[in-house]
Amino acid sequence: MIFSKLSQREILATSSASNAQASSNVVIQEAHQCKADAIEKMRTPHLRQWLAKRSQHSITAEAGANTAPATVPNAATNRILGRWLLGCSGLVVGAVVLGGVTRLTESGLSMVDWHLVREMKPPQTRAEWEAEFAKYRQFPEFKIMNHDMTLPEFKFIFYMEWGHRMWGRLVGLAYVLPTIYFWKKGYFNRSMKGRALGLCGFVFFQGLLGWYMVKSGLEEKPESYDVPRVSQYRLSAHLGSALLLYCASLWTGLTLMVEPHKLANTKRLNQLRRFAKGTVGLVFLTALSGAFVAGLDAGLVYNSFPLMGDRWIPDDLLAFSPTLKNFFENPTTVQFDHRVLAISSLTAITGLYMFSRRMMLPRRAKIAISCLTAMAYAQVALGISTLLLYVPTPLAATHQSGSVALLSLAIWVLAELRKVAK
Template identity: 50%
Template sequence: MLRSGTSGLVRSNFLRNRIISRRSTTITPPAEPYSKFIGPRDRKRVGKWLLCVAGASFGTVVIGGITRITRSGLSMVDWHPFREFPPFTRARWEAEFEKYKQFPEFKLENHDMTLEQFKKIWWVEYLHRTMGRVTGLTFAIPFGYFVLTRTFPFQLMKKLYCIGGLLLCQGYLGWYMVKSGLEEETAKKYSHPHVSHYRLAAHLGTAFVFYSLVLSTAFELLLPPQMVSITPKHLLFRKCLIGLTGLVFVTAISGAFVAGLEAGLVYNSWPKMADRWIPTDINTKYPWYKNVTENPTTAQFDHRLLAHTVVLSVLALWLYSRRLNLPPRSRLAMNIFLGAAAAQTTLGIVTLLTYVPKPLASLHQAGALGLLSSAIWATHESKLFRLIPK
């Protein structure tokens, strides 16, 4: 009888524990990335270096937007990775101006441009290229030092080599994009000098990917996990954040098509496009497979639709996050994500209604990268959740 009662008690406790384990879970803080291979001091050094690289990349993207908006990108008609210097003498300036005169932008649009006007757009493009080189040096020099001192673990080394290769690809894509605007055939096709919006989207997209990888790696090294009790809803929350970050990226790339096609000047009203929710010329003049990327009306419509979807999705996910037990840093990241989405959407609407003034257009592109940054941070905080039974 005693054995039977003891057995029943054990079985009862086992079943009770099974029920409790199904109803509740806890998070045990996962080990910090690369913690087995790199000490806290080196982790902070590498993380701060990557934040500097991300900052330089951010500045390069912003100046690139100014270059496009001021139509300065075609002022430098050749490219040398290590032999581009300002022409400080008047003779060199005139020689540079003469090279510019041989290409479609001067012949079709700027045939009355003076040397002093040319200098202004040349300096903007030169600043953009210089910032690209500064970003490269900010990455390459410390990277070489850390490699020589064997600071990186193998897993991190592979990732950083990929990031470095992406940076080299980004530099080439920049010239490949500019080259399209120097071609006579492209100018004839569009009746004006035109940088390929496909190459523009590729150039901007590569810059965003590079920035995202650098920033997320810096977060991995600098922001340790936080302990918190969670439920399976946290996993859904994380999946939604990952998808929303991808949507933010796609929306930014759609903005590159809007910029490349100058679609921001097609309809300058909101919330409707003129007097319609769906404009009549959204799918005319182009084959269906080119309509999205060639028709300015469709490009603007798609960008609007994606932007509205982003801000509503961020609001919905923020409201959902209020029901969850989140660590303070994760909640702060969600608050900033919502604020960035609201600010970026408002800025886009104001830019549209005021016929795309240059300062607002440049600020809107910077806002896109800021919104992506907040999404990356919020996603990083969410991936610290790890369900294991009690």
């Protein structure tokens, strides 16, 4: 009896709670409905217009965001820019090699005018060729050295110089046009914008320097009956700026393409890095001294090795006064300097190789150092052969190309040993 009364009370309590919850839900629903009705009543025509304008502005902003320059992810951007710069550095190598062959064939003074666009089209008719040949005959190279030259022979040297100039224009386009495209696409960060502008500016400077060099060989020198040639100072500046452009492009391209190794920053590794940097500087200086050898035809002064004639140090080493003048204008001194720098570079690279063998380096870095060492010995062998054979054009051109290859491998070594950017 007691249990039945308790059960009835529990049932009544549960029923009351359910009824209370149901009535609470009804009240909440009515409140929501009232709120919705109030909002609907507040929607005046002005409010509807404001909402429509706001929606239209949102759509316009979204469309503008969709048309903004797309930015490629950083890793992909680096690969694209790295390939571009490596391609540009390859074109610069082509210009250096072609310029060397142009000089060796004595073709550099065949085009006596400089026009950025007009000279892109070579002479077509015989009358045009005769007019161009007539202009060439007015300058010292024809009067002193090529006074018996025929029109077909002139065409050969003209096309050599024309090809070199057109290749230079191709190099300029390869730098400038992609720079504009990548800039608009948003591929450049702040640092890369500065580098790209610097490289493009350097290309234009190199073109002007080339004409400034050629101009020195066209000047009348009544007091001199020597073979007309361009200034060795301007030739060295022209080659040196081309090599700087090449090094900057190659280094930037490699650092974008090749991830740095995570190496422990030890004392010996820092010493190796400094050693490698000094070696790159020595290789560059040796290549630059080769421009003075070419400008003065110093390779034809003493054609023996290791002695110069029958002496280690020739008598006319310091024949000019003041003494400093010998290092830039005395063919004997210029050849001697190039020999010393070449042997010093070979010694430094050999030392770099021996020093690196005693260290735990990544496989790629070891390969780079080994390739650099092998190329150094090949380059010295090429130089000695060129000297002993009285500077034949094919061998001399190969020797000049070898200097660029050696410099390239030295920069690769630096790229492999560089520190990880913080």
